[in-house]
Amino acid sequence: MPKSLRAGRWVNPGSLNSIDPKLQVRFFQHYRKELEPHGVFIGDGIDDAAVRRVMCGEVSGLSAELVDRIGVIDEMSTGGNHQLLLDEAKRLGLDIAPTPSTADLVVLLLLDGTESLERIYAERLPIARRLFRSHFALTADPPMISGVADHVLKGYEDGLEKDFVGRRRGSGVRVFHFPTPAGFRQMIRRADVAHRDVSVDPLTGGRQHIIFHPERFDVLIYEHGQGEMQVNAKHDADVRAYLEHVGHHLFNQSQLFLAEGLPAKYTLKPILEKGQACLRCDDVPELEAVWLRGLDWAHPKAVDLVERPRSKSDLFRAMTDAGRGIPRGIKLMSATFNVVFRTGREGQLRIVLPNNAVYSRESDSEVILRWLGLRGFLQDRGKATDGLTRALVAAS
Secondary structure (H helix, E strand, O other), rough: HHHHOOOOOOHHHHHHHHHHHHHHHHHOOHHHHHHHHHHHHOOOOOOHHHHHHHHHOOOOOOOOOOOOHHHHHHOOOHHHHHHHHHHHHHHOOOOOOOOHHHHHHHHHHHHHHHHHHHHHHHHHOOOOEEEEEEEEOOOOOOOOOOOOOOHHHHHHHHHHHHHHHHOOOEEEEEEEEEEEOOOOEEEEEEOOOOOEEEEEEOOOOOOOEEEEEOOEEEEEEEEEEEEEEEEEEEOOOHHHHHHHHHHHHHHHOOOOOOOOOOOOOOHHHHHHHHHHHOOOOOOOOOOEEEEEEEEEEEEEEEEEEEEOOOOOOOHHHHHHHOOOOOOOOOOOEEEEEEEEEEEOOOOEEEEEEOOOEEEEEEEEEHOOOOOOOOHEOOOOHHHHHHHHHHHHHHHO
């Protein structure tokens, strides 16, 4: 596949749930030799648990093509792509099921219409955004934790299960823990709150109300150097639950990431102080270009504004062409950047002060955080937390 089709390494295991089992088997048969040692195949079918391990990145040594194609299935299987994929499959004369899911169509085109899917992928540039909220450890010496003992992980799962069930926020918690050189990543699967929907029988037209619990995946990332826990979860109460339980079970300090008043991770001052120079990226080998796509700001004497160019161009350049600049005395609240990688792929980053970042792909975060640090968009954790740490120690 071309470089534009390369996908991130962190994939939602739930992506395969909506693929017809026969199509799943057909897809994985192409990679049987490398997947068979990992227990993916059971008779004429496949083992869901083994497939989840592959999707989560727990299995190493897989071919780049398989990793990329799993990522493409995950990214393209959104409702907004359904009609486009269906029309293309019909145009190619492919054997389409009576009621295919979007994921079915992606796999079908991967198998029998690869060139068409490559074109659609490049045109759509799918974005599976994840919002990560940053929380710093309240300590001058953040602990290094990577691997976790099985009994500790079990206690952690049980604690989360009790918490979510007690708040009626779901159940069936399962933690997938992956050590990294800088700390660890966790993908947490659980059943979300109950949903009610209507099912229509395609043959009779009859309607039936169904209640189900959708499968949900949340993500935690711990980075030891900054003592930072990043959390991707839907609700504030869920974020707090994850921070409390990971602190208690893995760090023996339930309040480690929960102190109020912790400093901001991000700053947008470089935009005001350096202008377009803050976008240079020649010192980050993985990046080709960065441009500013939008700003949200507040002004004490005017209404809050959202500034974005109409065309796909840099905001600095658009404002210069219009004979305007960023007003004096404003308070920046968020900024949106477009990022072009050397591979030719384009991503997006949104910084929402003080501690939130939205990435096109979680796997982009390492490179983008390095660029943010070089350009001055990251606060110095040591200086920022020193005063708060001393104040809390003095008060204890």
